[in-house]
Amino acid sequence: MRRIDLVCHYDAWCSAADDLGTNIIDPYKAARPYYQAELAAGVERFFEPRRTSYPWCGSVDLSIRLRTPDLLQNKPGRFTLEQCRTCRHIFQNPRLSPAGLDFYYRDFYDGLGEQLTEWVFRMQASSYRARAEMLRPFTVPLAWLDVGAGHGHFCRVVRKIWPETVFDGLDKSVSVEHAQRRGWVHRGYRGKFVGLADEVTGQYDVISMHHYLEHTREPFDELDTAAKVLPLGGYLLIEVPDPEFWFGRVFGRFWMGWFQPQHLHMMPLDNLIAALADRGLSVVAVQHVEAPLGLDLIGSLVLALNASIPDPRLPWLPAAPTGWRRFRHIAAWAAGIPLLAGAYILGNLLHSVIRRTHGGNAHHDDYRVLARKDS
Numbered sequence: 001m002r003r004i005d006l007v008c009h010y011d012a013w014c015s016a017a018d019d020l021g022t023n024i025i026d027p028y029k030a031a032r033p034y035y036q037a038e039l040a041a042g043v044e045r046f047f048e049p050r051r052t053s054y055p056w057c058g059s060v061d062l063s064i065r066l067r068t069p070d071l072l073q074n075k076p077g078r079f080t081l082e083q084c085r086t087c088r089h090i091f092q093n094p095r096l097s098p099a100g101l102d103f104y105y106r107d108f109y110d111g112l113g114e115q116l117t118e119w120v121f122r123m124q125a126s127s128y129r130a131r132a133e134m135l136r137p138f139t140v141p142l143a144w145l146d147v148g149a150g151h152g153h154f155c156r157v158v159r160k161i162w163p164e165t166v167f168d169g170l171d172k173s174v175s176v177e178h179a180q181r182r183g184w185v186h187r188g189y190r191g192k193f194v195g196l197a198d199e200v201t202g203q204y205d206v207i208s209m210h211h212y213l214e215h216t217r218e219p220f221d222e223l224d225t226a227a228k229v230l231p232l233g234g235y236l237l238i239e240v241p242d243p244e245f246w247f248g249r250v251f252g253r254f255w256m257g258w259f260q261p262q263h264l265h266m267m268p269l270d271n272l273i274a275a276l277a278d279r280g281l282s283v284v285a286v287q288h289v290e291a292p293l294g295l296d297l298i299g300s301l302v303l304a305l306n307a308s309i310p311d312p313r314l315p316w317l318p319a320a321p322t323g324w325r326r327f328r329h330i331a332a333w334a335a336g337i338p339l340l341a342g343a344y345i346l347g348n349l350l351h352s353v354i355r356r357t358h359g360g361n362a363h364h365d366d367y368r369v370l371a372r373k374d375s
Helices: 004-021 027-040 098-105 109-120 123-131 155-156 173-184 220-227 247-256 269-278 293-308 322-356
Strands: 062-069 078-084 088-094 143-147 167-169 188-190 204-208 235-241 281-290 364-373
Touching: 027 109, 062 247, 109 247, 123 281, 143 155, 155 167, 155 173, 155 293, 167 173, 173 188, 204 220, 220 281, 235 269, 235 281, 235 293, 247 293, 269 281, 269 364, 293 322
Parallel strands: 143 167, 143 204, 167 188, 204 235
Antiparallel strands: 062 078, 078 088, 235 364, 281 364
């Protein structure tokens, strides 16, 4: 069977299973023919040629910051992050092509990975509320567009803070259509922000991009689009990982914030502020999001365990699952539970020490920027 036929077959099965809400067919087994056919052609075709200069500032003074496999899904391939010595921006080089991104995103937020990501998103309600509260000193939102809305969890939570605000979501995944059906967004736009710019221009006084910009191939284009879509006096709220967080230097590839291969760009705060100013957006507030070091340590340990003994059911692994591999996987994670608990306790103790000695300023893993369109 040709690869394109396998893609259509697998997508049709996923759609049917989602509609029926059934597990009659083993989803891992159903996905295996598609992935094995894709991998037979190799993953090198998913990468574009390596860039010799950095597109953000034009510098050719680049250095390798990190090389890592996919520690999240264990899909094959190695990924390189390079850093510009001139502006400190970190970016994936060589970069994944659109086809490559489709391959590595598949079964992460939807499909096989949907239940896990749904749980993770549901656990972030306090973060969602903190983002929304950032606007309170400046405006009362009338219409809010969340770009990269996913399943709509952010809109679902913060509509309780702003009950009179209309919340819409935009995402290239089918998840935003699910969000509309659930009633978590008033309207769900499926597609790319840049491509839908004309349709949404002037419709929203607030646009948010939460952990979205680092996933995009061309962040400048996304910021250009936001500046075009917003009316004068409108607000843009952005949250991204802080690439200068010390945890990434100490734990290397096992810092969850690197999130390879999905994160294509990691922007220092000063770079983002300057890019916004170039587009007529003045920053009115900045928040550094305190890192929960207990959870960060757990995240690093989870990545290490996941890389060492992956789930043998994963359909992109070369060997088919056996009873012995399943037992070994379950036993390894069971043995790791005390380690995870210890990591959490140790991280919380470290968190307390840093807060007492540095006021918490030494451990911020994300930052938020609120900017107003003035010109």
